Amino acid sequence: MSHDQSKSLRTQIETFLGDGRWTEAHARLGELWRREGKPAAAGYVVFCYERMKERLPLVHCKIGLLRSMTIEPLVPILRSTSLVSGIDASIQVGQFNSYAQEILDSSSALYSFNPDIVVLAVQTRDVMPEISEGYADLSPAAVQAAIDRVVESFAAWIRAFRDHSNASLVVHNLEKPPASQGVLDAQGENGQLAAIDQANAKLRAICREHRGVYVLDYDGLVSRHGATRWHDESKWLTMRMPFAADSLLPMVSEWMKFIHPLTGTVCKILAVDLDNTLWGGVLGEDGMEGIKLGPEYPGAFYRALQRAILDLYRRGILLAVCSKNNHDEAMSALQRHPEMLLRPEHFAAFRINWQDKAQNLREIAAELNLGADAVAFLDDNPVERERVRSDMPEVKVIDVPDHVQGFAKALRDSPFFERLTLSAEDRELTRMYHERQERSTLARSSASLEDFYRSLEQEILIAPVLPETVARVAQLTQKTNQYNVTTRRYTEPQIEEFAGRPGWEVFSVRVKDRFGDNGIVGVLISRTENDLCDIDTFLLSCRVIGRRIETAMLRFAAERSKAQGARFLQGWFVPTKKNGPVRALYSSHNFKAIATKDTDATLWRLDLDAENISCPEWIRVHVTNDSHRAEQARA
Amino acid sequence: MSQTTPTAQNKRVLSKILAMAADVFQVPESTLEPGSSPDTVGSWDSLHHLNFVLALEDGFGVQFSPEEIEQLLSIELTVALVEEKLKGNGDS
8 A cells, every 4th residue: 555545544534533433443443454454553453443442332341462573563453453453452461481480389470361362483503402402412212201291281281271260371382493404304213303292292182182272373374484584583582573564463373373263253055146256257148068167177167266265165164155257157157067065955045136236145155144244245346345344344354355366365364264273063064054944945835923833842951060071161152153042152161150150050952843843042050049040141043043942941940940959040141233033032921020130231030939831842952951861862 | 766866765765665664664645754763762672673684674675684683773775775775686
């Protein structure tokens, strides 16, 4: 971007800030950062947000950075990258090189900061200097001892961290230095670089043993970027700053790939254009034989993009078509073109028409029961991209270069599609949506709503959370926006901790019907004390809203608390911009409003002696009370 | 850009550096001038100095040695050193 463009964009931002037009200022700052995302602009972006961040619906997140190097220059870049993506990150940087003490000491500044996410950014030369620098001096036994020692240190840090905190932990793995023995290193089995690979493999195994602990492949990041370009040896030796100026942004981008899924700020749908995006050329003019798609240039670029999209589909991202074409012609090309990797069955929704694309995206989100902020949009046409950006600022418009060659990389680099866990439900997501489409067809053909419900043959399985279901339960608390009474976001360690607390119970709700298994789609977290059972969390995935499952869940909660000696069942409804669908949950089940809080939250209470919740007989409910029986029921 | 006169080139580098310095030190650009230095800009401490160096390296595609980093003690000196580097790179 030219100096003048930058100046005029900044003038606009100042005007919006001055006029209190926060959403517009937010959008323009996003544009500035997309075009001029450089270390210098970070200070300006952060400075602007300081003036308005209280007025924007930002997600708050506390990040602790533990480090063995100077990382302060990364902080403003991390702040500004987060802010333009809707995350207000408070960042605490640990003391230089005292990461081990901060992790091990439960009263350290790290834990009193009460972080949501902690990054452990260490380097091979700090934690394994004998391998990094002194390898040539070591015997094979000493090399092995060094690997074991560093792996044991990581294990001890991670265990201590898990004991003292429920935060998520992102651990940088060990990067490889240039081999001190030259090309000889690659010839034997016990080379220096092989030793680092071995330590990394063991580190990965340790992280997998702990909930909420993730590996950041720092070695891979440095080598993708180019190790000689990544490092600035002169700044390392003078200021303990290992990064060259142009590796600051890639480092922050890699952190964002963890921060987005950990804060639930991710996209669930990718809506794609067709002409000059999924294939080269215009179908309506060139015909199916004329469009470019296949293993050779130029069709190969489009195939590579389809491959990247298919990879996202395998990761549980729903796909949709949003395109200006003749519907039948486009469907026929998707079905019959021999080189097409993406077929109609990969897509959960289609809007192939001549309508405005923003309107189409709204309809796609509504059809899939998701908010517009769950939608990402890929289109080669800058006019369409700008149209969607200005009309629907909450949609993540993928910023693509002029040539399709860069499209696949833009998708693969986007942090909005990153996932840290992949549940069975995610893999089957599109199939579930197809089943849901059949269900709604059935709903239209059934004479009455009740007949429809009956015909679904719904079966609900309520079970205490199990080690295998913790990830899904935590994921639901993080991702569910609409049918969620309190919208409290929890991590896996927190869910585990609740399940162990006296008086607390965490239940997963699984729903099956004649079209298939929906998997775990509901969560109930409650706390019983004396004669009062308080509902901490009550949520249902949007896939199963409107099928009276909530009634079955509330009836279960009422009976369970009664059996435990409670006289009242109560719960807060905390309104958000999105949870309108659950607003009437308590009132429609005879709960009485007994208190309100300043945030418009309402406390609803049910007198269990006076009221009963009756569950429709056409829902079959199975409750398993202990892990063993839950296992059997699952099997 | 052989048609660019030395003065125009000088002005362009100066105005880019002033804009970067305003961002990095988080002060209005109008408060900065060629003579601005750590003595006159309150936020120009060692940490911000490092951020300034990184912004310059990134923005101009140059690299400074440790000795040069210690010499970047005013906007004027910075402009002079950046210009020297740009000439050396054959970019100017």
